[in-house]
Amino acid sequence: MVFGEDPPPDLVVEVDITHTDIAKNQFYASLGVPEFWRFNGRVWRVYGLQEGVYGEVELSPTFPQVPKDRLYEFLATAKDDEIAAVQDLRAWWQSNN
Numbered sequence: 001m002v003f004g005e006d007p008p009p010d011l012v013v014e015v016d017i018t019h020t021d022i023a024k025n026q027f028y029a030s031l032g033v034p035e036f037w038r039f040n041g042r043v044w045r046v047y048g049l050q051e052g053v054y055g056e057v058e059l060s061p062t063f064p065q066v067p068k069d070r071l072y073e074f075l076a077t078a079k080d081d082e083i084a085a086v087q088d089l090r091a092w093w094q095s096n097n
C-alpha cells in the first residue's frame with residue numbers, strides 16, 4: 001500500500017484477544033478507514049467513522065443486511081471449521097438477499 005496512491009480499505013476486522021495497548025482504532029481512523037469491526041473473544045462491535053472518530057453502530061454500514069447475531073454464528077463456526085463457516089454464511093446470504 002502506497003499511502004499517496006492507494007485508498008484505505010473499506011473495512012478492517014480485528015480479533016483482539018491479546019488486548020494490546022496500541023490504539024489501533026485511532027490508527028485506522030487516521031488512514032480514513034470508514035468501518036472497523038472488533039471482536040474481543042466475547043463481544044462483537046461495529047464502528048463507523050464520523051468526523052475522524054469511530055462511534056459504535058448497531059449495523060454495519062457496508063453490510064447493513066447482516067445482523068450481528070449472524071456474525072456471531074459465523075465466528076463460532078469458524079473456530080472449528082473455517083470452510084464450513086464461509087459456506088454457511090454464503091448460503092445464508094443467498095437465501096436472504
